[in-house]
Amino acid sequence: MIEFKQAAKTFRLANREVHAVKEVSLSVEQGEIFGIIGFSGAGKSTLLRLVNMLERPTSGTVSVQGVDVASLSQKELRKLRRRIGMIFQNFNLFNSRTVAGNVAYPLKLAGVPKKEINERVAELLRFVGLSDKANDYPEQLSGGQKQRVGIARALATSPDILICDEATSALDPDTTAEILKLLKKVNKDLGLTILLITHEMNVIQTICDRVAVMENGEVIEQGSVFDTFTDPQHSTTQRFIESVQKDRPSDHLLNEWRERGGKRLYRVIFKGEVAGDPVLSRVTRKYGVDVNIVYGSVRELQQKLIGNLLVSFEGDETLIQQVISDLNNMVEIEEVSVE
Numbered sequence: 001m002i003e004f005k006q007a008a009k010t011f012r013l014a015n016r017e018v019h020a021v022k023e024v025s026l027s028v029e030q031g032e033i034f035g036i037i038g039f040s041g042a043g044k045s046t047l048l049r050l051v052n053m054l055e056r057p058t059s060g061t062v063s064v065q066g067v068d069v070a071s072l073s074q075k076e077l078r079k080l081r082r083r084i085g086m087i088f089q090n091f092n093l094f095n096s097r098t099v100a101g102n103v104a105y106p107l108k109l110a111g112v113p114k115k116e117i118n119e120r121v122a123e124l125l126r127f128v129g130l131s132d133k134a135n136d137y138p139e140q141l142s143g144g145q146k147q148r149v150g151i152a153r154a155l156a157t158s159p160d161i162l163i164c165d166e167a168t169s170a171l172d173p174d175t176t177a178e179i180l181k182l183l184k185k186v187n188k189d190l191g192l193t194i195l196l197i198t199h200e201m202n203v204i205q206t207i208c209d210r211v212a213v214m215e216n217g218e219v220i221e222q223g224s225v226f227d228t229f230t231d232p233q234h235s236t237t238q239r240f241i242e243s244v245q246k247d248r249p250s251d252h253l254l255n256e257w258r259e260r261g262g263k264r265l266y267r268v269i270f271k272g273e274v275a276g277d278p279v280l281s282r283v284t285r286k287y288g289v290d291v292n293i294v295y296g297s298v299r300e301l302q303q304k305l306i307g308n309l310l311v312s313f314e315g316d317e318t319l320i321q322q323v324i325s326d327l328n329n330m331v332e333i334e335e336v337s338v339e
């Protein structure tokens, strides 16, 4: 659907070059929600702007449904842009136009007859839950309502793709959750492919199917959200995951544990199917070893369960080693050092 092939963008300034995007290759499949995450300056916005040619790649290609966007004429580009809706962190609404006027704007530009515009605007405002705000002005709306207007406007020309540039970064957590739910509805009910950029792992965890992590203009890791969360390969990815998933107690608590003569700690990670299976109690019962769950959680991610527990074992040391060896065949288990 959207394919970056060694796409690069270098900005040439008076005294230096900025390699904002360096040879990125990734493909976004039709109907998925694909998230790009990275810290500030990683190159996310620039990468996104290559899709609708707000920036032209310095080298490599970006294609949408098999067509290299750099090869399009101005007229073809205008047509492409109507098929790609875009929403922004600061909403980019016209303050001098009403809610209905904002949503109608791209339809007016496309030369749609007035009666059709009115019907379409009413339908879009219904879809985003803002029918009662049609005649209000943006300044009368909350941030979440403004973003709903932004979404309605982006959907006006019935695009196939929605691009979201930090769409929830200016919103509080509850409003973020509402907007993410609406984006999921746009994806499921209207079948739009969504490409979003964010610096919040919560956004990726909540709605994305796949994720790419960017750093210094490069994609350092990409894969399904489930695989990335359960088996991150890069320390930057690990940092993002830790921002939404605390998987060890504080050093203070761990030190207290050690001072009280606590036993060795093991991290046990259950994924998918295994999370519903009582492996831990089954194996410890088999060897007559007691298990003490010190810390942990079981969470749902993409309709699968992930368990992440910190445990200690009580009993004969040889039997404990047998428990660990048996568990090793079924789940991930590793000793956790307490500094």
Ligand SMILES: Nc1ncnc2c1ncn2[C@@H]1O[C@H](COP(=O)(O)OP(=O)(O)OP(=O)(O)O)[C@@H](O)[C@H]1O
Residues within 6 Å of the ligand: 011, 013, 018, 019, 020, 038, 039, 040, 041, 042, 043, 044, 045, 046, 047, 199
């Ligand atoms: N038009 C431009 N001219 C020169 N340098 C630019 C331009 N646009 C972006 N850059 C530089 O390219 C790099 C990547 O910027 P970009 O905005 O793509 O990152 P980002 O990951 O989206 O960051 P943020 O989340 O802060 O927006 C940065 O070093 C930025 O200063």
